[in-house]
Amino acid sequence: MEEAIEGQEEDLRNRLNAMETKLKRMRDQRNNFTENARRAADSRNSMQNQGKEIRTKIKEYLDQQKDIRNKAKEHQLKRDALQSQIRELISQKRGKKESSKGNKSAIVELSETVAEIERIERQLMTDGTISLKKENSLLKFLKKLIVKRDELTPLASELNLLNIDLGDMEGSIQLLKAEADAEHKIMMDFHSQADEIWNSIKPMFEERDFIQAEGDRLHAAYLEGRKNADEVHSSIVDLMKEVNEIRDKMKAEIEEGKLVIENHNRLVRESLTTPDKDEDLANSLSEKLIEQGTLTFGGTLSGDFSNAEKKPKAKKPSRKLRTTRGRKR
Template sequence: MRRDREEREERPDADLRERLHAMEAKVRKLREIRNQHSDRARRSRDQRNAVQAQYKEHRETVDLLIAEVKAIRAEVNLHRERRNAIQDQLRQLIAQIKGRRGDKDAKRSATAEYHQLKAEMERLEETFETSSVGMKKEKEMMEKLKRMGNRVGELAPEVEEFELVKVDLKDLDGSIKVLKAEADAEHQLFIAAIQRADEVSTKIDEAFAHRDFLKAEGDRHHLEHLEHRKEADAVHAQIEEMMADVNKVRDELKLAREERESWVTDHNAAVRAEMQTGAQSEAVADALVSTLLKDGNLTFGGTMAEDGARKDHRGGDGRKKRNMRRIDMSSRRRR
């Protein structure tokens, strides 16, 4: 403790220096803590970016699966429509066999009307070719065939669009079997397409679940990044406050050091001025001349009058010793 007290007396700014060292040590500790938070923030950011890259890549996979299931569902709809159209064609053909051709009140489709007209035209043509009729009857048959032909021509585009299976009206039983087989085939394709759509839908559900997981992970890492960044910023704010105090203490130390240096410089200048000789300074030379004129003597090499007295005293002792030596030498010659 005595040593510390002596050091404080020798260095009046010791307390400031101790305070500065303590503050700088705290700032270094805070910087380490801030850097740790910054490192955690960077790691969280890198993890977030990696997860977001996976999410982006996985989203492309999900989009492909969605496009695939849409294509399969379009195929499902196509097979269902074809199956339904063939079944409708089959029902119309069966209705013709059951004798519904002449039912005027029955609602008939274009296909049924088309086939009915074609069958009627074939029957009239066969009658016209194989039997003899009068001019009047022949004219009526020709006009009827013309009207039927025009109507068949009107129905042909619509029938060609929706009639998927060509049937032989002369072999109705065989045509029914063909239509049933075609309808069953389309139904099987329809079922298979539904199964494939279900399989892809299962994959899509799994892909959606993984997508949601990746999104949640990305959000979690992002929140961690923000939290660590916030903590780092808070510590950095403390560092800035501490550095303001540190700079104040440094300024105080600098001012004290400058004051000491200024005092030492002034003191040394004063000492040098006092130690100057007449040859070095005109002011000193003038002072010496004034002293000589006033007192009649000057003293060189000393700072006080006793120095001159002591010098005179030492000079007397020297003369005495020299006289003693001379006496000894003369006595030796007489011998």
């Protein structure tokens, strides 16, 4: 009986050992997946830091390039304004009139206004035949021209344009051409600087794209590792439930086996125990003797004891003493 129980326990123990070995292997596998995911995450974070650094450098270069492009744009606007002046002067030189007054450039209007102001001032100072009414009219018109000049001057100053001499058309045209060429050259120099910066940035864009792709690959590896680790962990949880069930079953079977053995041993002991070795019987008789004061064994009846008590006691014969008064000789 005991051998059968031990064999059953051994079988359950072997099954449990096999499952615990499988659990250990699965835990190692899960830990490997977790470690791979951690390494992928560390590498991904390193790549992201590198990408952040290179994006910062690219932004600095792009900001620098943008500033240079803006400077080039300023000189381009000045060049275009000077070229517009040149076209207007050439048109005036050929005797062509503008289709409308609004088409004149600021510098041409300013030059015409300044020339008209100088003419009126010179007329007022030198012409003594002007009537009072005419003089008042010229003064009123002069004030309007001065207001217009004051409005056009800031615009011309903002564009850094030159006042031209309408009396010397050819000289003014050549001067404006020289200024326009200078502005164009400055603009091209700035664009060249911006192009050099762009050539320096292009490899950074390639490196940034590579780092971004590598970071995405490492992130995918991290997600895959975490997914595998979670799947193995889920299997471990299921297997642990089965292991616990087997352990509970083993415990129940072991307890049941122990109970069977104990009952069997008790029955064997009871079958082999004689009355003189029965401790329970001895204890029971002792208690009965203490309570009743008598015990009955075998076929002895209680009446036997009562007859024995009623039987009178035999009188012991008295011993006669003889006195010898003298010894016969």
